[in-house]
Amino acid sequence: MSEDKKQERGILKIDEEECKGCGLCMEACPPKVIAMGERLNRYGYRTAAYAGAGCTGCGICFLACPEPGAITVLRLVKPGGASAATAPEGATACASN
Template identity: 40%
Template structure:
């Protein structure tokens, strides 16, 4: 039986070995189609309440560290039909890990 504390440690170790990403958006291009939200493998995107200048709701981030975070897989930027959302590798310093 794995204790909660051990489980947390394992998760944190896993989180430290996978890449992390920062998510960017050119917000006025977003048409709120929701594809990035639906196809994000880590489910870190949700529709926001905000409205962009064309009247659409762009996505926002709901990361739940240490595991449910952007892993810089780049699928959102490939599935986005509007050249709006993209990711860049996060520079993580060791002290944060």
């Protein structure tokens, strides 16, 4: 994501090893930015995939998803850079996604 581009309100992370591809997140997502991926995970499930843009950080996909940790939703804390001290744990880890 380039710095000049408009900042996304949310970021969605899907753990392919945990997702069973039920599709409930796709059904739940208001902006419809989740789709079924083409790849099979190692258990043989086609898993959900984030389109890469358009997430509003609303979190409803997380609630609809039956898996404890298949979805992580990040929300924009402060445009232009929040201080590292106020960013909760996990934010850094997600960035590598």
